[in-house]
Amino acid sequence: MSFDVLGLILQAGLIVKLVLLVLVMFSVISWAIIASKWWELRGVEQDSEAFLEIYHQEPFEEVYDAARDLGRSSIALVFLAACSEMARLAAQAGRSTVSELEPKAMRRVCKRISWSSAHEAQRLERGLPFLAMTGSSSVYIGLFGTVVGIVQAFQGIGASGNASLAVVAPGIAEALIATAMGLVAAIPATIFYNVFSARIDAAAGSIDLFAEELEEDLGHITGSDLAAAQAPGPSARATSG
Numbered sequence: 001m002s003f004d005v006l007g008l009i010l011q012a013g014l015i016v017k018l019v020l021l022v023l024v025m026f027s028v029i030s031w032a033i034i035a036s037k038w039w040e041l042r043g044v045e046q047d048s049e050a051f052l053e054i055y056h057q058e059p060f061e062e063v064y065d066a067a068r069d070l071g072r073s074s075i076a077l078v079f080l081a082a083c084s085e086m087a088r089l090a091a092q093a094g095r096s097t098v099s100e101l102e103p104k105a106m107r108r109v110c111k112r113i114s115w116s117s118a119h120e121a122q123r124l125e126r127g128l129p130f131l132a133m134t135g136s137s138s139v140y141i142g143l144f145g146t147v148v149g150i151v152q153a154f155q156g157i158g159a160s161g162n163a164s165l166a167v168v169a170p171g172i173a174e175a176l177i178a179t180a181m182g183l184v185a186a187i188p189a190t191i192f193y194n195v196f197s198a199r200i201d202a203a204a205g206s207i208d209l210f211a212e213e214l215e216e217d218l219g220h221i222t223g224s225d226l227a228a229a230q231a232p233g234p235s236a237r238a239t240s241g
Contacts, residue, residue: 019145027185033127047073074120081116135190142182149175
């Protein structure tokens, strides 16, 4: 069977071969993204669960050390970004501790949390547009190759003047290989796009909830009212969403 398929591909016209080459490239890149994204999301989920457990039970200093060790977690990276911004602002203001930061400085920390949350959500979505493109376009690319192959087959029939099944079938089979390859590329890309989209939506929701909780907790640590520290107009959470 594999020999027959290979033979059909080798006998196909130039345009059909180019279509097959494009579809093979789409399929290979899609599977590379699928494997990479699967391990990435698995690491994000595992480290985020571990970080949240430590965050809710341990002192601030131990949470910071844990966040540095759980770098695959998006919420841990949001936490580190907030800590980095607080330390920078405290040094600029000549404060010895972050608990002495003023409400104006805390507004900037809140903005940093919002931007970091949005950045982490976008980072998790990397690769998904290609899977979506592969799932939606591969079938049509394959269909294009099939149409071209059928046209070439009928041209060959017209030139030979013989319309027997033995003459027609090989050309049609060569053309249909392009449609089959389009389906091979599109089906896994579509399935995993939907699976990853659901997992990323859940992770993004966790990031948003943690960002809100972190802003509230930092308000207690600094003695500032973070709600009052927010700038007028749309909140940072709305901006990040």
